[in-house]
Amino acid sequence: MSTETELLDFFKALAEPKRLKIAGILAQGPCAVEELASLLELSEPTVSHHLAVLGRAGLVSARAEGHYSIYELRKDRLESLAERLLAKETLPAVAHDVDMQAYDRAVMRNFSGADGKLKALPAQRKKFEVILRHAATLFKPGKRYPEKEVNKILAALHEDTASLRRGLIEIQLMQRANGEYWLVS
Amino acid sequence: MSTETELLDFFKALAEPKRLKIAGILAQGPCAVEELASLLELSEPTVSHHLAVLGRAGLVSARAEGHYSIYELRKDRLESLAERLLAKETLPAVAHDVDMQAYDRAVMRNFSGADGKLKALPAQRKKFEVILRHAATLFKPGKRYPEKEVNKILAALHEDTASLRRGLIEIQLMQRANGEYWLVS
DNA sequence: AATATAATTAGATATATATCTAATTAATTA
DNA sequence: TAATTAATTAGATATATATCTAATTATATT
Numbered sequence: 001m002s003t004e005t006e007l008l009d010f011f012k013a014l015a016e017p018k019r020l021k022i023a024g025i026l027a028q029g030p031c032a033v034e035e036l037a038s039l040l041e042l043s044e045p046t047v048s049h050h051l052a053v054l055g056r057a058g059l060v061s062a063r064a065e066g067h068y069s070i071y072e073l074r075k076d077r078l079e080s081l082a083e084r085l086l087a088k089e090t091l092p093a094v095a096h097d098v099d100m101q102a103y104d105r106a107v108m109r110n111f112s113g114a115d116g117k118l119k120a121l122p123a124q125r126k127k128f129e130v131i132l133r134h135a136a137t138l139f140k141p142g143k144r145y146p147e148k149e150v151n152k153i154l155a156a157l158h159e160d161t162a163s164l165r166r167g168l169i170e171i172q173l174m175q176r177a178n179g180e181y182w183l184v185s
Numbered sequence: 186m187s188t189e190t191e192l193l194d195f196f197k198a199l200a201e202p203k204r205l206k207i208a209g210i211l212a213q214g215p216c217a218v219e220e221l222a223s224l225l226e227l228s229e230p231t232v233s234h235h236l237a238v239l240g241r242a243g244l245v246s247a248r249a250e251g252h253y254s255i256y257e258l259r260k261d262r263l264e265s266l267a268e269r270l271l272a273k274e275t276l277p278a279v280a281h282d283v284d285m286q287a288y289d290r291a292v293m294r295n296f297s298g299a300d301g302k303l304k305a306l307p308a309q310r311k312k313f314e315v316i317l318r319h320a321a322t323l324f325k326p327g328k329r330y331p332e333k334e335v336n337k338i339l340a341a342l343h344e345d346t347a348s349l350r351r352g353l354i355e356i357q358l359m360q361r362a363n364g365e366y367w368l369v370s
Numbered sequence: 371a372a373t374a375t376a377a378t379t380a381g382a383t384a385t386a387t388a389t390c391t392a393a394t395t396a397a398t399t400a
Numbered sequence: 401t402a403a404t405t406a407a408t409t410a411g412a413t414a415t416a417t418a419t420c421t422a423a424t425t426a427t428a429t430t
Contacts, residue, residue, distance in 0.1 A: 024280030
């Protein structure tokens with residue numbers, strides 16, 4: 001099971017008032033379904049349902065005793081989940097399948113005209129930087145470009161090559177010296 | 186805010202797939218609403234809604250930047266909640282308002298007849314013990330009772346005083362020596 | 371063997387909420 | 401000042417699920 005569904009099952013299990021209360025009761029000791037139903041003023045099927053959800057998250061386990069099912073809280077599981085929440089790599093892993101370039105592509109799409117050139121340079125800084133990141137990909141790493149050539153390449157995006165050039169320097173995607181420009185490595 | 190509602194808000198906040206994913210994205214760095222909407226393929230109002238839920242749980246905070254709202258994950262808050270989950274007193278506190286005697290009372294009610302005496306002694310051990318706990322309250326702490334008096338007192342509950350007496354000794358609510366009985370203190 | 375009891379499963383219903391569109395607010399740029 | 405843009409709020413709808421009753425299963429007692 002992926003970290004994502006595991007965490008989701010865990011949070012879902014405890015995100016319901018009655019289930020959280022069941023966990024609170026079981027934290028004080030094992031308990032039968034009938035007893036939980038009585039303590040929570042719920043029907044037994046409802047308690048059974050909640051215990052199944054908690055069980056799927058690994059938070060409780062049952063043992064048969066006579067015709068009782070005695071449920072107990074899996075404190076070890078609770079601890080291991082809480083500790084994973086404290087680990088800094090856990091949450092980012094949840095977003096592993098998110099395409100972090102989707103926003104950039106959407107911005108590029110919005111500002112691109114039919115001819116492949118930009119209809120305009122975005123006024124919003126955030127979006128202008130998306131354009132700049134794209135512009136940077138038009139240059140080869142390591143290679144040095146005279147200003148004239150930089151302009152020629154940037155003109156494929158938009159006639160305002162000066163703004164693009166300045167932006168690339170500002171957010172340190174490129175460097176310049178002696179009239180030459182190159183990508184920051 | 187009580188521990189209970191605080192934990193509930195926390196779990197609810199992260200118990201929804203898209204919100205968990207938002208947390209995963211924000212764990213990698215601050216982000217504007219628009220950008221999140223694009224990354225998650227959701228409308229902006231929907232993202233706004235999710236961020237409000239996360240915000241109410243204290244898990245994200247926003248700062249205005251131009252007309253962007255830049256949201257960031259409150260890692261400190263996440264850590265403090267995870268740590269509380271590890272503390273052994275936290276979960277029991279969630280059930281502080283549960284009347285732990287409710288089950289016992291329900292059992293007593295079920296087995297009591299109109300005359301105040303028990304209709305029968307429960308066959309189920311679990312319930313028999315409820316009766317025994319009640320029976321123990323009929324005796325005064327510290328006082329020593331000869332067997333005859335014990336029987337007289339227990340007879341108010343049920344004629345099978347021998348079973349009651351034996352049960353009280355078995356689960357160590359009472360002790361006996363030299364034909365006298367007394368409550369274990 | 372027959373009856374009683376605790377739990378679970380199945381099926382129905384009501385409530386909570388995730389999501390959208392439209393309208394509004396707040397901030398920026400022309 | 402007018403127009404644009406990001407965010408939020410309001411209102412509507414669809415989906416998920418908490419809860420119940422009834423039926424079924426499994427175990428224990430008579």
